[in-house]
Amino acid sequence: MDVRSVKQALDAAVEAARWAPSVHNTQPWIFKVTGTEIDLKADVDRQLRVSDPSGRELVISCGAALFTIRTVMRCQGYEPAVRLLPDPDRPSLLATVKAGTPIEADEQIRALGGEVERRRTHRAGFADVPVPGHLIESLGRKAAAEGVRLTPVVHPAAATVVAALTQAAQGVQSQDQRFTLELLRWSRAPESTREDGVPAGAYPRHAAPTDPHFPQRDYSWRHAWGAEGGQGRALGALVLLTTDGDGREEWIAAGQALQHVLLYAAAHGVSAAFHTQALEKPHLREFLREELCGGAYPQVIMRLGVAADDVKRAARRPLSEVLEE
Template sequence: MIDRSVKQVLEAALEAARWAPSVHNTQPWTFSVSEEEIGLRADTDRKLRAGDASGRELLISCGAALFTMRTSIRSHGFEPVVRVLPDPDRPSLVATIRPGAAAPPDEATGLLGEQIERRRTHRAGFTGLPVPDRLLDRLVAAAAAGGARLTPVRAPGAVDVLAGLTRAAQGVQAGDRVRSLEVIRWARPPGSSRKDGVPADGYPRRAAPTDPGFPQRDYSWRHDWGGDGGAGTSIGVPALLTTTGDGREEWISCGQALQHVLLLAAAHGVSAAFHTQALELDLLREFLRRELCSGEHPQMIMRLGVTFDGTSAVRRPLADLVR
């Protein structure tokens, strides 16, 4: 018998949502609680004006928070009832979610729930330990269950294309002062008390080179911030996350699929490094769609691999998020 009150379940879901991944750890969401339902809203004040003018990455981030709440509610013994974009007159209302019927959690749900606060984004090379093919198959299935397609990129030529486009996009963006300032806005200097953005030990000062090279964001732009970046030089397994459509619903679905993949990967000791620079330039994103994604819309470029580097994580307190 489920003896947890709805209030406790909602509080746990809100606490879990804080740990969802977001672009530059902007945490672009707020929540409202009305009776037995949580409203998830996009915080457009935290949107990247230069890098994400359409709000695509913002809604992917919100989708990740939504899946995190769904997982938490399931972990506490209830089936989540979700409505996505429920009110056309309130476009910032991404979704509502509430506990439904009692449903004892299964082992898979418990496994995902345990990783919510443990999962970390990696921003350097990986060790040479392989990602098992069996796990990759499970990650592909997890993405498909959320309405997205995860495609591990194995062919050396395709890997070179992804790496080359990432380098080209990073080079263009590094020369754009507005974009560079936007990135550095979300880079936390050592000793900072901020509860958002990327901590100084969360990105490398000078990452060890990989072959081929997948450059990271330059969070240490014009500063000598950052950690040592670890000793790993493997690129891991590059992968593309795509959707058939390219609207707000698909972006939210992609975020949910992404978080499912990340939590499942983390449960098996695998981390992800993200490279969305090329997806923020329309011409390069369209090239990827046509040439590498079979006409589907690329929403995320990532590398999956094993790392033993421990990094800190910061999140805003619930008092700043619940309105």
């Protein structure tokens, strides 16, 4: 195995993993490259202690970074060999990825790799352009490849229920001072130079409501922050990602499935808007599990559609901050 080629592949994979989606753009990961292997660790200092006390969203975020590593290593010509949760005595070590057999990446893998930095999180309604049913079916197969189920919410009554739960969770969280302070930690003023969190240009100042209405996080909090636009009103396709279990392995799988779905959707001109508020309230999440998910555990709620406005590229921490020597 060519040592120089392997090092290039590992470096490219870590560089790309920085662009994975994460809750509030917390980027809660640390990487370490040793020989032919990458360690993926959870940065627990970036955990949301109020809204994510179990670390579920943190681990899902890291799972998205793991799928990015796998994809880029394949683009670089190596089949990744992954070990999940390899050391019980090091709970923050979520996975190791080793450069395995040399391969030739196919066109689909290269297409996914090409979307890693182009993918954007959307925080408003969508243009009135339907997401094709065959694309939703394809996204379901991508999620299934990671051991996760993607379920479209097609019945209007069910969509109304999910929207109502999102509104309820948002309303309760907005009255919780601890939650508000935690959210403000990851909100970025227009003049901020920080390279994490949600910048003021990453969401519209006044977003038009969807029907049913899915509220967005209030990152501006009493400020006139936000970008112009946000007039798209279409709901898009509402989907859930669910798993049969609810441990760290399933959370990692949900993150990998999420990134697989997002990259494939982006390659077809489709963006995602996330609505995790109800999943951060245990009793609302349990209601969803029992009443709409057939007993499966909901891990992600999102809308898919064609963005009506340009979405600003989010900031990312420099490699020096996420790479452990």
